[in-house]
Amino acid sequence: MHEFSIVSSLLEMCEKNAKQNDAKKITKVEVKIGKLSGVEPHLLKTAFETFKEKTICDGAEFVMHIQDLVIRCNTCNSESTLEKNEFCCPTCKGNDVSVIDGEEMYLMRLEME
Amino acid sequence: MCKDCGCSIEHGQHSHDHHHHDHHANPQLNDKKTIEVIAKILDANDKEANHNREHFEEHGVLAINLMSSPGSGKTTLLEATIDTKEIKLGVIEGDLETNQDADRIIAKGAPAHQISTGQACHLDAFMVHDGLHHLPIDGLDVVFIENVGNLVCPASYDVGAHLNIVLLSVPEGDDKPAKYPVMFRSADLLLITKCDLLPYFDFSVEKATKEARKLNPKVDIIEIDSKSGKGIDKWISYLKMKKSLR
Numbered sequence: 383m384h385e386f387s388i389v390s391s392l393l394e395m396c397e398k399n400a401k402q403n404d405a406k407k408i409t410k411v412e413v414k415i416g417k418l419s420g421v422e423p424h425l426l427k428t429a430f431e432t433f434k435e436k437t438i439c440d441g442a443e444f445v446m447h448i449q450d451l452v453i454r455c456n457t458c459n460s461e462s463t464l465e466k467n468e469f470c471c472p473t474c475k476g477n478d479v480s481v482i483d484g485e486e487m488y489l490m491r492l493e494m495e
Numbered sequence: 496m497c498k499d500c501g502c503s504i505e506h507g508q509h510s511h512d513h514h515h516h517d518h519h520a521n522p523q524l525n526d527k528k529t530i531e532v533i534a535k536i537l538d539a540n541d542k543e544a545n546h547n548r549e550h551f552e553e554h555g556v557l558a559i560n561l562m563s564s565p566g567s568g569k570t571t572l573l574e575a576t577i578d579t580k581e582i583k584l585g586v587i588e589g590d591l592e593t594n595q596d597a598d599r600i601i602a603k604g605a606p607a608h609q610i611s612t613g614q615a616c617h618l619d620a621f622m623v624h625d626g627l628h629h630l631p632i633d634g635l636d637v638v639f640i641e642n643v644g645n646l647v648c649p650a651s652y653d654v655g656a657h658l659n660i661v662l663l664s665v666p667e668g669d670d671k672p673a674k675y676p677v678m679f680r681s682a683d684l685l686l687i688t689k690c691d692l693l694p695y696f697d698f699s700v701e702k703a704t705k706e707a708r709k710l711n712p713k714v715d716i717i718e719i720d721s722k723s724g725k726g727i728d729k730w731i732s733y734l735k736m737k738k739s740l741r
Contacts, residue, residue, distance in 0.1 A: 387617070403528065403530060467676040467710055487536040490533055
């Protein structure tokens with residue numbers, strides 16, 4: 383249950399961006415949540431809806447894009463989306479792979495006024 | 496510890512990426528505006544983690560983030576490591592309550608500082624930074640950051656260590672890697688602890704190994720038992736080798 387900690391980091395980023403853009407309020411927050419980022423999306427949403435009150439994000443819509451796990455194979459160079467948490471290349475079966483997406487949480491876009 | 500970064504003054508001021516918008520402020524927004532941010536939500540933590548790593552590097556200290564479920568033997572492993580007298584180590588302990596773990600380390604003769612996280616289920620880079628201000632690290636080989644016992648939350652936070660080491664004790668079961676993929680994926684080394692209990696539990700080292708390597712094909716694995724001393728020699732060699740590379 384570290385979703386509250388993540389939301390408080392997110393709210394700090396929103397405050398900072400609003401200030402830089404002289405915005406009075408944020409109306410929409412879009413995030414990208416990797417499937418293997420270690421955070422549970424519905425708990426994150428609940429945490430955001432709870433803690434946004436009386437912040438710059440009060441009333442803001444929260445949009446989550448859930449990002450699949452995408453890897454690049456360092457052997458055959460192909461890119462694949464993984465269905466299971468098995469870090470091997472579906473094309474050549476090699477296991478020297480790099481994760482390109484799906485392990486991180488990003489703030490992508492803010493709508494403000 | 497921190498000479499000139501001003502970190503003892505205020506949190507989150509290390510990045511030095513100050514924006515100077517004040518000098519040419521825009522008129523207040525009248526219309527809606529959408530901006531593309533594209534930044535990691537834990538960006539501030541990651542910067543602080545890099546700052547911690549710089550401190551370790553300045554002192555030539557190897558930093559290890561030790562993670563596992565509660566009760567899998569993190570503190571006992573550290574006690575056994577101190578007893579070998581082969582490694583000079585210090586410990587930052589994270590627990591919700593009590594100083595018991597730090598007291599155990601100090602009783603063995605090594606420096607330790609306890610962070611009581613209250614209700615927080617993990618350590619983050621800021622807490623570790625605070626802890627570092629209380630731990631003399633000059634002359635140490637390794638600083639262990641003993642994270643809050645939890646197989647979920649600590650995995651999301653870079654605390655500024657060089658290595659993540661995850662313990663899986665035999666009584667917990669060999670299904671844990673598959674159940675907690677983010678944690679076991681983060682491991683550079685997996686320690687299968689309480690190995691002397693293998694005859695009494697349906698724990699397959701082979702299965703645990705296979706599952707862990709599905710998540711992280713490069714993970715190293717040592718079977719260890721802190722009480723009997725099994726695997727301790729391998730563990731000490733590992734620490735010495737990793738320390739020699741820092």
